[in-house]
Amino acid sequence: MTHEYAPCSLCGGEVVPKCIRHTYHWDGQLFVFEDVPAGVCVQCGEVYFTAETVKTMEKIVLSKTKPKRTIRVPVYTYAEALTA
Ligand SMILES: [Zn+2]
Numbered sequence: 001m002t003h004e005y006a007p008c009s010l011c012g013g014e015v016v017p018k019c020i021r022h023t024y025h026w027d028g029q030l031f032v033f034e035d036v037p038a039g040v041c042v043q044c045g046e047v048y049f050t051a052e053t054v055k056t057m058e059k060i061v062l063s064k065t066k067p068k069r070t071i072r073v074p075v076y077t078y079a080e081a082l083t084a
Contacts, residue, residue, distance in 0.1 A: 005039030013043030
C-alpha cells in the first residue's frame with residue numbers, strides 16, 4: 001500500500017514514502033508512534049501523513065489501546081538548561 005505523495009509544499013522537493021517515528025501530543029500527554037507510514041521530503045525533511053494515517057493514530061490514542069511499551073522522557077527548559 002504505497003501512497004503517491006505530491007511534491008513538498010514547502011520547497012517543491014520529491015516526497016518519498018518512509019516509515020518514521022512520530023510524536024503525538026494529546027490532552028497534555030505525549031505519545032510515540034513507531035514505524036508510521038509517511039511521506040518525507042528528500043530536500044528539507046518535511047513529513048506528510050495521509051488523512052487516514054492521522055485518523056488511525058487519533059483512534060489509537062482515544063481508544064487507550066495498550067501500548068507496546070512505555071518510556072520515560074527527560075524534559076528540559078531551554079534557558080534553565082543553559083545556566084545549569
Ligand atoms: Zn521540502
